[in-house]
Amino acid sequence: MAGDCNRNYVTFFAIFVTFLFLFNAPIASASGGGVTIESESINLVDFQTTDESYFELEFNLSSTDEGLGVNYVGQVYFEASAIDGTVLINSSISYDLVEGVQQEISYNFTSLNYGYTIISVGLTGDVGIESQNDISNFQRTIHRLNPLNISIAPESSIILESIDSNSVLTGNYSLSDGDFVQLQIPIINSGDYLWTGSVNLSLDNGITSEQQSSAVFDLNGMSTKIVYFNSTVQVFEGFFSISISLNGTIDDYITDNFQNFTASVNPPPLPILETSIVYDGQNLVSGENLEITVQTYNNGTVDFSGEKTCLFDQEIVYNSAIIVQSSSNTNVDFTIILKPGELVCYLSGQRIDPSSINTSTETFTVESALFEYAGSFTPSTTDGPWHVGDESTFSLLVRNTGTKQGNVSLKMESSAGNYQGSMVSLGPDEAGEVTITVPILVSGTEQFNWSLYSTDGEIADDISGEILLPVSERQSFELSLYDVSWTIDDGVTANWLVNLSSGIDREINVKLGYGSNLDDTIVYDVDMTISAGSSGDTFNFGFVDAEYVIIRVQEINWTSESSFSSFTKSIPQDRPQYTISFNSQSNPNRPVAGETASVTVLLENQGSITGESGTIILYDRDGFKLAESSTTPIAAGSSKTISFSFAWPEGDEVRLNCKWDYGGDTLQIDNIFLSSIVTEESSDSFTIPWSGILGGLAVSSLIILMIRIRENSNRQPKKPKSEVKTRKNESVQLSDVKIEISCPVCSRQLRVPENYQGSVRCPDCSHSFEVGSEDIDEEEVQEEEELIEDINDGKVEISCPECSQSLRIPESYDGSVRCPSCKMIFKSKDG
Structure with a gap:
């Protein structure tokens, strides 16, 4: 009924428009003059575009000049219609033109629709004759451009395909767990303007996420482009999130520039398992071994890889990895010690199809031992109190009320672990004590769950419980x-x-x-x-x-x-530091064997605290003790000298050893001293060499005389000098008081009368020197020295091996020499 009404309306509208155009058709003036439209003055070209919702049409009317002086009158009709013929605007304006004039016509078309609009203009009334530039009507199409309208296609138009890790389509019709995803996203430009931009994609599978962006591309108006994305992360069973956005020129309607939705993922292909327990049920006896076979079938399309676990009376009796290939079966074998109880086997690890039968149970009922309480209903302990780190021992009295012998023990569980005591074997109607020792690891109150355990018997109901121990902090x-x-x-x-x-x-x-x-x-x-x-x-x-x-x-x-x-x-490191050393000079300098002489030893404490007392002993080279002395403690930085007097041992060179014992330590030193061979010190043995002295003076006088005669013959006579004082060698009474003098060459100490003046000869080095006279004329002495330098005096020069000091000794002397500088004693042949 509604369709018939619409058809009648269209028919009526078509007749009305036809009549209107016929009625408005231009009628040429009878005289041939009239008004026309100048086609070149029309400001609208066919299919002209505009961004605006209106257009102001302008053109000129012109009238012919016939010379009759008449006015031309009529109307200009305007019409705007859609492409489908729908009239949008219908209007007219009047004109009245004198012959030979022009009139500008302007008409504003408002509320133009987006897209194409047909504008028609025609004249009625006194219309002139058309020519090449003069027309009576025209028609133009104006295009109002659609604004930029870019959008992402709705979720229903976005295609999700299953691909593998190499971005190759799998051909599956849906996404499954573990697949990668290809997204095909339509991007639609519903406007008439070019759009430039890119597409952003974000995927989140619940574990990881990834973001991708397409390359920048151009999309012309009124066109669509499909953008492809291949994911680099897998999707998993359930749902994953997708977020799509446009990045580029923004249009006025931005809601469709984003798409956020979730997509579902189906489970992966899963194994379909079925497991069963097989054993020989004939002649079952408790306490004996029973072979068990567990069969597993896989009726699925994928392999199963996991673990097979079997529990007998809640104790694990088998646990191992297992692989069951698709459309095949696998058997595992193990042995149990038979007793009353329940055997449960199950599969775990890999996900399986919900229709699988992955658990199998078998219950055994046989005659066996039966263990019950024989006293207290709770294990007892006699130790304590307890600290963390201690151990506690529990015991429980039980009885075997069964028909066969069996083994039983006590088990305990805590938050730190499971513990089992030693097995106790009990025959029928026999009682015994089971014990267990457990560590205490938790402070405060530690809870232990206890129970009886038997490998070949049955445990009566309710023989279990818990024990709470108060535990203090671990001691330190x-x-x-x-x-x-x-x-x-x-x-x-x-x-x-x-x-x-x-x-x-x-x-x-x-x-x-x-x-x-x-x-x-x-x-x-x-x-x-x-x-x-x-x-x-x-x-x-x-x-x-x-x-x-x-x-x-x-x-x-x-x-x-x-x-x-x-x-x-x-340990405090402050200690006394004792040192010991000999005084290298004995007293006398060269003692005589058998006579009393003395040597000194220097004791020093170079440490920071007072040292200990001790004993110091002097030995000869053969270990014979010569002298001994006790020592008192020596203060820090102090020293003490010990002097020993004893009968001088035999020998030209005497080696003395000294040992100092203090506390638990000992210091030892030794030193070599020279003894006297010829004794010069006594008045009875001392002889003044008068003949040598007088002979020496005579020779000296003769030499001086010869030198002066030679000098006088070579130079001018000098003024006579004062008479040289000569030492009178008068015989005097020598004093009984003797003094010690030192040989200038070897430092040998000699004793002479205190009033003796003259020459003395050293018995060690045979050197002769003057004592007691200091009045010799300087010039005479100088001349004597110059003469001596030119005459060989029978002596040689040696060097001290320690300090290189030069010494002069007689050529024939081969004894020991003491250096006057460093006091070292050495053989003359070593110098």
């Missing part, structure tokens, strides 16, 4: 060494201390020792029991050479709370 101890000291009387002494935190008595092992450079020596090793609080003692290490003392403590049958098990303390 601290070590200390203090008042570490060193004395000359006791050596190293230290006080040690072990401080045990509150709680029960504990047994420990204590080691004390000393060391240097991490090399320790233990001298005290004792096991002891200590109570809470401080325990310690004083220990003397004696005289040890060490840098530190150390204490080590080890717990015995318990564990402390992260305490340090060793402690060291430095």
Whole structure:
């Protein structure tokens, strides 16, 4: 009915429009003159475009000039219609033109539709004759451009395809767990303007996400482009999120520039399993082995890889990896000790199809031992109180009320682990005690769930329970060494201390020792029991050479709370530092064998504290003790000289050894002293060499005379000098008082009368020198020296091997020589 009404309306509208055009058709003037439209003045070309919703049409009317002086009148009709013929605007204006004039016509078409609009213009009334430039009507099409309208196609138009890791289509009609995804996204430009931009994509599979962007592209107006994305992350069963957005020129309607939705993912292909337990059910006897076979079938299209687990009476009797290929079966075999109970086998690991039968159960009922309470209903313990790290032992009395012998034990479970005691074998109607020792690992209140366990018997109902133990914090101890000291009387002494935190008595092992450079020596090793609080003692290490003392403590049958098990303390290093040295000069300088002589020893303390007392003994080279003296403690930085007087031993050279014992240490030194061969010191043996002296003076006078005669013959006479004083060799009475003089060559000490003046000959080096006279004329002495330099005096020059001091000795002398500079004694042949 509605369709017939619409057809009648269209028919009526078509007749009306036809009539209207016929009525408005231009009628040419009878005289041939009239009004026309100048076609070149029309400001609208066919299919002209515009961005606006209106258009102002302009053109000129012109009238012919016939010379009749008449006016031409009529109307200009305007019409706008859609492409489908629908009239949108229908209007007219009047004109009245004198011959030979023009009139500008303007008409504003408003509310233009987007797209194409046909504009028609025609004249009625006094219409002139048309020519090439003069027309009576025209028709133009104007195109109002659609604005930019870019959008993403709706979710229903976006295609999701399954691809593999190489971005190759799998051909599946849906997405499955583990697939990669290809997205085909239509981008639609519904406007008439070019759009330039890119597409952004974000995928989130619930575990990882990825973001991608397309290359920038152009999309012409009124066109569509399909953009492809291949994911690099897999999708998983369930849903994954997709976010799509446009990046480029923004249109006025931005809602369709984004698309956010989720897509579903189907489960992957899964194994379809079926498992069963097979065994020989004939002649089942408790306590004997029973072979079990577990068969598993896979009726699915993918392989199964997982674990097969079997529990007998809640105890794992089989657990191993298993692979069951698709459309095949696999068997596993194991053995159990038969007793009343339930055997359960199941598969785990890989996901399987919900229709699978992956669990199989078998219940065994046989005659066996049956264990029940025989006393208390709860295990008892006699130890405690407890600290973390301790152990507790529980016991329970049970009885076998079954028909066969069986084995039973006590099991306990806590938050730290599972524990099982030793098995106890009980015959029928026999009672016994089962025990278990468990560690205490949690402070506060630790809960233990206990139960009976049998490998070949049955446990009566309700023989289980829980025990709560109050547990204190783990005990700890601290070590200390203090008042570490060193004395000359006791050596190293230290006080040690072990401080045990509150709680029960504990047994420990204590080691004390000393060391240097991490090399320790233990001298005290004792096991002891200590109570809470401080325990310690004083220990003397004696005289040890060490840098530190150390204490080590080890717990015995318990564990402390992260305490340090060793402690060291430095030993004070302040010590006396004794040195001993001989005075190289004996008294007298060259003692005579058998006579009393003395030597001195210098004792020094170069340390920082007072040293110990001791004994110093003097020996000869054969170990014969010559003298002995005790020494008192020497203060820091002080010294002491010890003098020994004794009968001088035989020998040209006497080696003396000195040993100093103090505390537990000993110092030893030795030194060589020279003895006298010819004794010159006594008045009875001392002889003045008068003949040598007089002969020497005569020779000297003769030499001086010859020198002066030679000088006088070679130079002008000089003024006579004052008479040279000569030493009168008068015979005088020598004094009984003697003094010591030193030989200028070898430093040999000689004793002469104190009033003796003259020449003395050294018995060691045979050197002769003057004593007692100092009035010799300087010039005469100089002349004598010059003469002596030219005459061989029978002496040679040697050097001290220690300091290189030059010495002159007679050529024939081969004895010992003492250096006057460094006091070293050496053989003349070594110089």
